[in-house]
Amino acid sequence: GESVGLHLPTLSVQEGDNSIINCAYSNSASDYFIWYKQESGKGPQFIIDIRSNMDKRQGQRVTVLLNKTVKHLSLQIAATQPGDSAVYFCAERGGAGGTSYGKLTFGQGTILTVHP
Amino acid sequence: DGGITQSPKYLFRKEGQNVTLSCEQNLNHDAMYWYRQDPGQGLRLIYYSQIVNDFQKGDIAEGYSVSREKKESFPLTVTSAQKNPTAFYLCASSIDRGYQETQYFGPGTRLLVL
Numbered sequence: 001g002e003s004v005g006l007h008l009p010t011l012s013v014q015e016g017d018n019s020i021i022n023c024a025y026s027n028s029a030s031d032y033f034i035w036y037k038q039e040s041g042k043g044p045q046f047i048i049d050i051r052s053n054m055d056k057r058q059g060q061r062v063t064v065l066l067n068k069t070v071k072h073l074s075l076q077i078a079a080t081q082p083g084d085s086a087v088y089f090c091a092e093r094g095g096a097g098g099t100s101y102g103k104l105t106f107g108q109g110t111i112l113t114v115h116p
Numbered sequence: 117d118g119g120i121t122q123s124p125k126y127l128f129r130k131e132g133q134n135v136t137l138s139c140e141q142n143l144n145h146d147a148m149y150w151y152r153q154d155p156g157q158g159l160r161l162i163y164y165s166q167i168v169n170d171f172q173k174g175d176i177a178e179g180y181s182v183s184r185e186k187k188e189s190f191p192l193t194v195t196s197a198q199k200n201p202t203a204f205y206l207c208a209s210s211i212d213r214g215y216q217e218t219q220y221f222g223p224g225t226r227l228l229v230l
Contacts, residue, residue: 008156010143034218043221043223046220050190053136089158093216103215103217104216108156108158109158110156
């Protein structure tokens with residue numbers, strides 16, 4: 001999994017499998033979280049977001065889970081396809097009462113490789 | 117077709133030269149940002165602007181300068197003082213309500229030193 005500010009892990013899956021990408025965040029006051037996908041040589045693309053008053057949100061083939069107790073965020077991709085191969089990174093927004101209030105902080109990412 | 121555009125896609129800089137990267141958005145966003153991305157690393161904030169004619173330094177502002185004369189435009193100049201400018205530069209914008217909403221990114225400019 002990934003921690004905001006640390007190494008760049010990798011995840012390798014077979015086409016059709018489900019993928020789970022993890023992100024550990026550090027600021028317990030963070031109130032908003034975003035997942036981005038970045039393909040090689042391109043800008044990051046918004047995938048899905050979730051606010052801290054929710055613990056789950058679903059999109060098309062993607063689900064984000066938020067566990068505030070352990071400060072953990074995950075992105076689940078169903079029926080992973082070769083086109084899903086990219087770097088995935090999370091971002092957190094500092095909430096009220098913290099020094100980074102209102103500002104987004106980005107993690108370094110996880111490399112997802114999907115094998116046909 | 118709304119979005120963020122960056123130009124050029126590739127830029128070559130000679131020693132001692134200043135170069136300017138363009139960023140334009142037609143999303144009517146108030147806030148704009150510049151990030152630097154090095155291989156295998158995350159995004160590092162260079163400068164950001166929450167409103168026209170105002171901008172703040174990010175974490176790695178040394179050797180860079182910006183201007184925000186129009187809401188739609190936020191150009192970044194990489195000066196000769198930036199000794200290691202080779203990187204992928206990303207511009208982003210967001211609605212800013214006193215706190216940042218989702219940032220949307222442009223396609224990036226890759227800067228290389230000759």
